[in-house]
Structure formats: C-alpha cells, structure tokens
Amino acid sequence: MNYDNNANRIRKQLLIRIARLALQDRLLDEIDRLPAKLFPRHQSSLRCCVYKDRAITKYRLMAILGHAIEDESDELKPLRHYAQEALNRDEVANPILTVLDEACSACLKARHFVTNVCRGCVARPCVINCPKDAIQIVDGQARIDSDKCVDCGKCIKVCPYHAIVHVPIPCENACPVNAISKDEYGREHIDYDKCIFCGKCMTACPFGAIMERSQIIDVITKIKRGKRVIALLAPAMAGQFPEDFRKVAAAVKKAGFTQVVEVAFGAERTAEHEAQELADAIEAGQKFMTSSCCPAYIQATKKHMPEIAPFVSTTPTPMHYASEWVKQENADAVTVFIGPCVAKREEALHDPTVDHVLTTEELGALLVAADIEIADCEPLEFARPAHAEARGFAVSGGVTHAVLAQGTTDAVKATTIDGLDKKSIRLLQSYAKGKCDFNFIEVMCCEGGCVGGPCNISTTKSAERRVADFVRNTKEHAGGSTG
Secondary structure: OOOOOHHHHHHHHHHHHHHHHHHOOOHHHHHHHHHHHHOOOOOOOOOOOHHHHHHHHHHHHHHHOOOOHHHOOOOOOOHHHHHHHHHHOOOOOOOOEEEOOOOOOOOOOOEEEEOOOOOOOOOOHHHHHOOOOOEEEEOOEEEEOOOOOOOOOHHHHHOOOOOEEEEOOHHHHHOOOOOEEEOOOOOEEEOOOOOOOOOHHHHHOOOOOEEEOOOHHHHHHHHHOOOOEEEEEOHHHHHOOOOOHHHHHHHHHHOOOOEEEEOHHHHHHHHHHHHHHHHHHHHOOOOOEEOOOOHHHHHHHHHOOOOOHHHEOOOOOHHHHHHHHHHHHOOOOEEEEEEOOOHHHHHHHOOOOOOEEEEHHHHHHHHHHOOOOHHHOOOOOOOOOOOHHHHHHHEOOHHHHHHHOOOOOOOOOEEEEEOOOHHHHHHHHHHHHOOOOOOEEEEEOOOOEHHHOOOOOOOHHHHHHHHHHHHHHHHHHOOOOOO
16 A cells, blocks of 8 residues: 555654654643544544544554553543653563554455456356356356355456456455454454564555554653663665755754664674675575565564574674664663664564664654754764665665675675565575575565665655665765775
C-alpha cells in the first residue's frame, strides 16, 4: 500500500500532537481531551460514529505512548495515567508491535470472487480448468463455492474478461512468514514466536490497526531532563527528506540532541569485517555467506530458516558499531538510532549499546512539533564523516558494493535478495540444501533496501535517488577517492 494514505496521516498527526504536548509540558493536562478534539460530536465520522473514532484514537494514543493494547486491563483507565507511566518509564519492553483490535475490521477470509464483469461466456474456461469443481454458472454468471475453492488461482489466469479477483486479507497477505492470523474472535493476532518484525503487516493494513509501540516520549523525556542524548542517523535518512543530509542532521541537533552521529561511519566497520569474513569463508570452502545487516532477515533465519543460519555473517550491524563507538566515548550517553526500520527496535532491545529507536515518522513529528524547518538550518559537519560506499548501505546492493570495495578477495560472486517474501525465503532455503552459484548473498527484507522501510516518509524511488546523489557528491568532494 502506498506510504501516503489517510491511516498514515492520522498516525502522523497524533505523533505531532503528542510530541508537541510533551515538549510544552502539557501532556498530562490535555491528553484525555485529544480524542474529543479530533472528533467533535457533530463532525462526520470515519467509521460508524464519532464515538468509535474516539475510542480507536485512544488506543492509537496508547501505542504512541509506548503501551501494548493487548495489556489493557481497565477500559476506563484515563490516557493521563498511561502518559504518566510513559513519563516515568526507564526502559522499553517487548513486543514492539501492538494490534488495535477495535480498529481491526475483521476482514473476511481471503477468497476468490467473481465480479459483475463476468459475461457467462460459452467457453467457460474457469469451470473447465477448476481442479475442484468449485465453479458453476448460475443465472448467466460464474459463481465460486468457497467451501470447495482451494485458492489455486487458475480461474483468474484463464478468464478472458479478468472478471475474477482474489480478495486477500491485507496484513496476512503481506506477512512473509505467516505470523499474523485471526484469533477466536475473528481479529488479527500476531504470533511473536514467528514474527520477524519487518513491519509489512503494519503498512498493509488499510485500517491502521497495527502500530508500533513508540519511544518518542522516552526520548523527549530524556532530552528535557538534560541527559546527553546522541542521535544516530541511519544511512537511509539521507533519502527521506528533500534537503541536504547535513541540514537534516542540524535540524536533529536543534531538536535537543547533544550530538548527531552518522551511522554510515559504523557501516564502514561492518563492510570491513564482513569482507574479511567472506574472504575467510571462501578460503575455507564454505558454500556461501549472506549479509547480516538486516535485523528482520536475521530474525527470519532464526525462526524460519535454521538451515540458513550457519551461512549468515556474524559481523555486527552499522547501528551496533556506531552506538558502541558513542558508548566508548561517553558511557553515560543515551543513544537513539533514527531510521525508517521497525525491526531495528527489536535489534536494539538485545543490544546494550542502543537505548532507543525512533522512526523517520517520529523524527518528522518531533521536528514539526518543535517548529523546526530543515531548510532553514545551517548544514552540520559530522565529526566523523563516512566514506561514499558506507553511505550507500541504505539501498539494495549497497552492502555488496561496500564489501567488494574492500578488495579483500577477487573470488566474489555476489547476488542480492531485494525484498523478503515467501518466494525469496524458499529460494534461500534451496541454496542451503542444494547448489548455489553465488558465494555472497546480500539480503534486504524491504524492497529497495532500508530506504523502502515501513516507516519511511518518502517514496522508495525518491529516496534511492537522493541517496545516490549523496554518495556521488561524497565521491566528488573527496576528489574521486572513495576512501
């Protein structure tokens, strides 16, 4: 689903309002009135009535405050109390996603459906080719018996009028590992033993019923307490805003962060170590090695592809190397990774060097709430600027390019898995079980790479173009040198 839609706009609007209230110390006083302000009594509603809109808005605000809706034990508990708990919180907790059951429309079971475009033609290829005799002609039009249909899709392929469509459940259809399904009440439920935290279900749901548990309050609170809060800007951030990346960094610093660090600096170390690891693997006769930068992919190998796990690089991610460097410089610093990725929240929970993760959406909301215009900021020069190849980590193929640029070995035969889905998972499994013509496989869960993450605020193509320009300008600034 396109990143720009009404469900996303509602979430962003609520993020901005919460961030503004927190910055102005008005959160506890005004949060309980927000649902009614957004949906006044006589205004047209998005659902059956404004009262349901208000109820769902309350749950959205709970998620933005960092709470899991599934943990609610008292429906009458005011938002103010949840806000107070968020302000007092010292640590974040799992799971990083939450399902707003009130917002879930309980979509009907995925099925094939005959539209009124059907002409009841004499050829009747749908009837002839259905392997389960699930299609009959009734009153001059094809009809599908859902009890017999096995969703093979042959009827769609053979219909000359394209009159048959597949009606999916968006979130279930988007999940590459079947981690989301209906519970006994017909509402969607995430099985966290299967979930890889890719965020695809969140972006696919047209009702906005799946949300992250935001950490924006945690970050604002620590900034206001005067802690040394250091922002770690992911390479993908160079493609999220139309302005110069250095201006984005300046805007982040202006928002209250003590320092802004370019995570691409950490990507240099990832590329260096991964290149050496690959050279050692090739020399040892290992069949192949895959990249280790994408946390959603790593979760997938652990939970769904154990046969691939031995082939995954053990090199830490750029986020880890960058945050580790910050902690070595100042052990008391609060590190905040910022990027368009959901799975980074899960990775950070298991990395003691990373304290918080903000998404691109949350950063955008924070800047709007603080009335900071990126275009008006003076470019910030990084204390430790990264090399060109490391800045290209954000796009699909960028990791491979950076690893090859190390020149550790000439025997590399590389390929890229651009987007993790059921088909690409089967492909990886086949590589582990049989012959593989490649010895290095870069795997990115999101199509296009990190710039295609679920919390981006730019189209993937636009972000790819901006990152490419940033990398090219880096090379030109270095006089053609990539080092």
